[in-house]
Amino acid sequence: MPEPILPAEAAAAAHKRRTGLVRLLHAGRHSLRGLADGWGEKAFRLEACLAAVLLPLACWLGQGDWVKTALLCATALLVLIVELLNSGIEAVVDRIGPEWHELSRRAKDMGSAAVLLSLLLCGGAFAAALFERMVRG
Structure with missing residues (x-):
């Protein structure tokens, strides 16, 4: 006798049957929900506000060089991407359970370290561009 299909399995099976525009619309809805969930995180909101300042600054620092402008914008957006990841x-680790475990600590600490590295990359790129702008005028 076949195993009964659980609700989660049925939803996953329905998702795999979607194709084309319908699949794209569903994926877009999930992405927007992910952004909304991210907005619920204080760190993401702070970094989004920082990006709102840095993106126009990138245009000014780029001095008409679209590659430099694009790279500066990419570093600012990278911070948001890494924060969402x-x-x-953290959400997956918290779902597993509230008890302390070394692997849970490592996962959370590595995620935090990735955010720190993305912030340092962004800060370094903007500092270098600002220095160049000030020196060259």
Whole structure:
């Protein structure tokens, strides 16, 4: 006798049957929900506000060089991307259980370290561009 299909399995099976525009619309809805969940995180909101300042600054620092502008914008957006991934890691670890475990600590700490590295990359790129702008005028 076949095993009964659980609700989660049925939903996953329905998702795999979707194709084309319908699949794209569903994926877009999930992405927007992920952004909304990210907005619920204080760190993400702070970094989004920072990006709102840095993106126009990138245009000014780029001095018409679209490659420099794009790279500066990419570093600012990378911080948001890494923060969303870190929040996802934390959510999965928290779902497993509230008890302390070394692997849970490592996962959360590595996610946090990734955010720190993305912030340092962004800060370094903007500092270098600002220095160049000030020196060259």
